Amino acid sequence: MTTLTKASRRDFLKIAGSSVGGLVIGFSWFSCDSPKMEVLSTEEILSQAKSFNSYLSISPSGDVVIYSPNPELGQNIKTSFPMVVAEELDADWEKVRVLQANLDTEKYDRQLTGGSGAMPHSWERLRKAGATAKFVLVAAAAKAWNVNASEITVEKGIISHKGSGKSGHFGEFVAEAATMTAPEEVTLKDKKDFKIIGTSVKNVDSKEMYTGKPMYGLDFYREGMLHAMIQRAPFGMKIKAVDDSAARGVSGVKDVVTFGTSVAVVGESTWPLLKAKKLLRIDYEPDGAVESTADHDRIFADLMLNGKPDVKRKDGNFDAAFKGAAQVVTAEYQCPFIAHSPMEPENFFAHVKGDKVELIGPTQTPDRARQATAQLLGIPLENITVEITRLGGGFGRRLRADYVEEAVEVSRAMNAPVKVTWSREDELTGGAYRPAVRYRFEAGLDASGNMIAYKLRGVGMNAGNCTRENNFPSGAVANVLIESIEHKSSITTNAWRAPITNFLAYAEQSFLDEVALAAGKDPVQFRLDLLQQAKTSPVGGELGYDVDRMIGVVKAAAEKSNWGKDPNVKQGFSVYYSHRSYVAQVADIAMEGGTPVLKKVTAVTDCGMVVNPIGANHQVRGGIVDGMGHAMYGNLTFENGVPKQKNFDSYRLIRMKEVPEIDTHFLDTGFDPTGLGEPALPPTGGAIANAIFSATGRRLRSQPFIEQKEFSDIKLEIRRA
Structure with a gap:
């Protein structure tokens, strides 16, 4: 079935590059919230087309060049966006080249990477760009040959x-x-x-990555630039006095600059700066609450019991249903602060030149970097340029602009171009972390084991709303009460891959297994019964999820994993909806010589149409590894506002040998593509924790698993098939 989509003349712009004879097609998409595409054959055409918002350019040689506006941090958008345009254009993929665009809010709208939203926002608009370009090219050929355009075909350019x-x-x-x-x-x-769409296409940057070409922020170098490394104050503290005499005495150090709660050592290379930073003698004094992990446990307990909650959802009468329940299940789950830990620590280049600034580096939100710089310096936005490098990971950390502001501050102070580089210790101790959260669940069952009441209260540290009140099992239970409480902490937090749901999914799915056990029901069937209730007799207002799509992945995961069919395999189930996509997972544990061995994780994903199977497979596998690693090992503890874990010798990450077999499947449900960078992570912790319970009878209610007393004598091993 073909689809007609509007392409008004006002929104369709063309320019022929006089210097090279190329074609640029632009679409004005100010009315949408989509990222934009820019496709250009040469920089000359780019310079002539500054007034347009997005472009598809074809050179006289027939080559197609696409400038991808969204920052690329491993989510494969730099490959998948061009695939969509090239598909509708019927281009020869071998003649498509892709380059990273710089920040340009005149040309692009929503030029950022976050929330797994790029593809679902841009899907139809990218197709429109390719289809419209194809239309005018066919019309031009029809005119040249004096034939009917309907008789013309296009294939591979x-x-x-x-x-x-x-x-x-x-x-x-x-x-x-x-x-x-x-x-x-x-x-x-x-x-x-x-x-092209639906075929496996290798990453357009693969060759450059394999051959070590400079692509990342850490690779950036400009002759004559200075380097800076920064000592930041503990959380909740401010600078009282600085003794920088020893640091200034290190060969290669040019200056020491103090601003805000930070002290920067500046020089010609990073090696002497690492030494000099350790020689700084800084006295701090409190500037608000100076927190330790012990404080957090006390705060959680107090707010869970006495805090004034923000009611997020209220269906029926939970209190009455709970009092009349034949059986009650209650449990609390808690997660710690954890770091983003991208492979590439934060870094950025800034050159403040009077009232103009040049910014270059890895950022998920280039316009936020520009906005923050403009506010800091009190200069117009148009005086600031932002060049985006490839990002060596981000996971939400690079949504912030704090490290960009640092580069700007030091460049202004030194009146010179400066590149700020964070060490791994800086990244772990000066970060903006995943919020620590505690959840309390309560469920009431009737005499037949049906869940008639469900309550969730969440307390988060700078987490905002730490619930997802319209997600499952809302709509499936007659009496629901969901509440959220926020504690304002001095420890900075930030969106962390699959914000909130990264832990909430584990807690909810583990608790649902507890309820299923109390009801004497199979965990998968228990969920299917609830989903059937949400389908036939939904309760309350808005539902954030599509019931049929969730049922689809639940059934498919049970089938693909041979759920319950092998008595020698203990299994754990989990399913979650986030970022418009649905993922169900089953973890398999076999007992070998009395030791539980995690053998495999089976994942079924409904993310709509899969644009690039290679990229989609990598995203799901990466999400599972990330979710497993942080559920098992990740933990930041604080003492007097400072993390105790300062590098990977004490901050535990998952290792390659600890990754089990991962079996991925995708459901083609006919929907347009939805998010995929984050949805595979949330279900993983729950699937593994539920499998551990099935194998050992130990219920893990806190992360990381390895630090829980219930896990202390479990010798879980991970082996690949």
Whole structure:
């Protein structure tokens, strides 16, 4: 089935590059919240097309060049976006080249990476870009050959007319195409006719990464720039006095700069700065609450009992149903602060030149970097340029602009170009972490084991709303009460891969297993019964999830994992909806010589149409490894506002040998693509914890697992098949 989509003349712009004869097609998408695509054949065309918002450019040689505006941090958007455009264009993928665009809010809208939102926001608009370009190219060929455009076909960048035997590549028609009138509507392909979308396409940066080409912020170098490393105050503290005499005496150090709660050592390279920073003698004094992990346990307990909650959802009468329940299940789950720990620590280059600033580096939110700089210096936004490098990971840490502001501060003070580089110790101790959260669940069952009441109260440290009140099992239970309480902590927090749901999913799914056990029901069937209730007789208001899609992944995961069919395998189940996608997982544990061995994790994902199977598979596998690693090992503890874990010798990450077999499956439910960078992480902790309980009878209610007394004498091993 073809789809007609509006493409008004006002939104469709064309320009022929006089210097090279290329074609640039622009779409004005100010009315949408989508990231934009820019496709350009040369920098010359780019310089002539500054007034447009997004472009598809074809050179006279027939080459297609796409400038990808979204920061690339491993989510594969730099490959998948061009695939969508090239599909509707019927381009030859071998002749498509992709480059990273710089920040340009005149051309692009929502030029950021976060929330797994890029593809679902841009899907139709990217298709429209390719389809409209194809339309005018075909029209140009039809005019040149004096034939009907409906008789023309396009395949791999070649335009052909079977009747006359004429054909030519895209580049032969770009000049004429630039004079064509934009269509009011363009026809999009039937999905069954896709030739690029749905095929495995390697990462467009693969060769550069394999050969060590400079792509990342840490690679950036400019002749004459200075380097800076920074000592930051403990959380809740401010600077009282600084003795920098020893640091200044280190060869290679040019200056020491103090600003805010930070002290920067500046020099010609990072090696002497590492030494000099250790020689700083800084006295601090309290500036608010100076917290330790012991304080957090006390705060959680007090707020859970006495805090004034913000009621997020209230269906029916929980209190009355709870009092009349035949059986009651109650449990608390807690997670610690954890770091983002990207492979590439924070870094950024800034050159403050009077009232103008040049910024270069890895950021998930380039416009936030620009906005923060403008506010800091009191200069117009248009005086600031931002060049985006590839990011060596981010996971939400690079949504912030604190490290960008540091580079700007030091550049201003030194009146010189400066690159700030964080060490691994800086990244772990000066970060903005996943919030620590505690959840208390209460469930009431009737005499038949049906859940008739469900309550969740969450207390989070700078977490905002630490619940997802419209997610499952809301809508499936007659009496629901969901509450959230926030504690304002001096420890900075930030979105961490799959914000809130990264732990909430584990807690909810583990608790649902506890309830299923109390009800005497199979955990998978217990969930399916609840989902059937939400489908046939939904309770309350808005539901954030599609019941049928969740049922689909639950059933598929049970089937693919042979749920309950092998008596020698103990299994744990988990399913979650986040970022518009659905993922169900089953963890398999076998007892070998009295030792529980995690053998495999089976994952079934419904993320709509899969654009690139290689990229999708990597995202799901990466999410599972990340989710497992942090559930098992990740923990930051604080003493007087300072994390005790300062590097990977004490901050435990998952190791390659600890990754079990991962079996991935995708459901094609006919929906347009939805998020995939984050949804596979939330269900993982619950699946593994539930499998551990099935194998050992030990219920893990806190993370990391290895630090819980229930886990202390469990010798869990992980082995690949």
